[in-house]
Amino acid sequence: IGYYDRATGKALLEKCVAGTYTRLVNTAAGYAANAEVKVVKTSTTYQLWYNSVQIGTDQTVSDVGNGEYFGLFGTGGGGSASQFFCL
Numbered sequence: 001i002g003y004y005d006r007a008t009g010k011a012l013l014e015k016c017v018a019g020t021y022t023r024l025v026n027t028a029a030g031y032a033a034n035a036e037v038k039v040v041k042t043s044t045t046y047q048l049w050y051n052s053v054q055i056g057t058d059q060t061v062s063d064v065g066n067g068e069y070f071g072l073f074g075t076g077g078g079g080s081a082s083q084f085f086c087l
Contacts, residue, residue, distance in 0.1 A: 002037050002039040004029065010027060013025035013055075015061055024046070025057075037049070044060050045060055045061075046058070
């Protein structure tokens with residue numbers, strides 16, 4: 001899960017394996033209106049991008065199973081997503 005937390009001013013990347021969340025990136029980033037949050041996956045390497053800038057470092061994740069489950073995640077209204085790719 002990649003997201004921006006306006007309350008803390010941080011961009012975050014988390015994984016969830018067997019119901020347990022682990023925070024992989026937790027880095028301060030200045031808020032920008034209409035900025036995109038993007039998670040880029042290449043093999044087992046994940047990157048978090050916010051406002052066209054990589055946040056944190058590349059993360060190797062190899063314990064997420066077969067990648068069968070993916071999609072939108074939200075806790076409030078008003079969010080949107082576009083340009084989905086399955087690799």
